[in-house]
Amino acid sequence: EPEVTQTPSHQVTQMGQEVILRCVPISNHLYFYWYRQILGQKVEFLVSFYNNEISEKSEIFDDQFSVERPDGSNFTLKIRSTKLEDSAMYFCASSAGSYGGDEQFFGPGTRLTVL
Amino acid sequence: GENVEQHPSTLSVQEGDSAVIKCTYSDSASNYFPWYKQELGKGPQLIIDIRSNVGEKKDQRIAVTLNKTAKHFSLHITETQPEDSAVYFCAARYSSASKIIFGSGTRLSIRP
Numbered sequence: 471e472p473e474v475t476q477t478p479s480h481q482v483t484q485m486g487q488e489v490i491l492r493c494v495p496i497s498n499h500l501y502f503y504w505y506r507q508i509l510g511q512k513v514e515f516l517v518s519f520y521n522n523e524i525s526e527k528s529e530i531f532d533d534q535f536s537v538e539r540p541d542g543s544n545f546t547l548k549i550r551s552t553k554l555e556d557s558a559m560y561f562c563a564s565s566a567g568s569y570g571g572d573e574q575f576f577g578p579g580t581r582l583t584v585l
Numbered sequence: 586g587e588n589v590e591q592h593p594s595t596l597s598v599q600e601g602d603s604a605v606i607k608c609t610y611s612d613s614a615s616n617y618f619p620w621y622k623q624e625l626g627k628g629p630q631l632i633i634d635i636r637s638n639v640g641e642k643k644d645q646r647i648a649v650t651l652n653k654t655a656k657h658f659s660l661h662i663t664e665t666q667p668e669d670s671a672v673y674f675c676a677a678r679y680s681s682a683s684k685i686i687f688g689s690g691t692r693l694s695i696r697p
Binding site: 474503505511512513514515518525526528561572573574575576577578579 | 617619621626627628629630631634674683684685686687688689690
């Protein structure tokens with residue numbers, strides 16, 4: 471069964487450093503998302519991406535964040551200058567779209583720890 | 586803004602008994618209500634969903650009900666088994682391909 475994959479599974483970084491979290495969505499999907507989950511809290515939406523541009527973003531997704539689809543398979547989330555409060559699980563998700571089904575399938579997550 | 590409230594935050598039931606988790610949503614434009622199961626160290630996994638033109642949906646031991654007027658929906662798990670132990674999230678979405686708004690989660694424990 472096709473699945474969303476994410477790398478790395480765990481990333482440790484120093485405050486102020488840049489990190490890139492990587493995702494490979496399901497191959498025929500057109501819509502891509504990033505969510506985050508601070509330990510013990512609810513899953514929060516960050517950004518959605520379609521047709522090579524951001525469709526929607528939350529107030530969490532400020533200028534320190536960016537997303538990119540550098541090739542036909544990867545979808546990345548970059549945090550330019552990490553803060554302690556960026557420590558969380560980051561989940562990538564994808565959906566086929568209106569014609570192929572709109573369920574969002576989540577990856578296993580990347581645990582980001584900012585020291 | 587959009588909000589989804591979920592309760593209880595923790596639930597412990599005897600194996601074989603039923604479990605019920607309840608959620609309310611604030612945005613009356615919401616039309617899709619998925620439920621996710623999250624096991625330790627994994628991402629949320631869709632277990633069942635319901636759309637606003639349906640009042641109830643069942644899949645084996647799992648059922649969801651939706652009351653659009655009251656803006657609440659519930660997850661029912663019957664004949665609970667140890668593998669049902671996990672965190673369950675309700676969620677709402679107001680249009681296709683838009684963001685999902687999650688509830689705060691319910692940690693379900695099944696006592697042997």
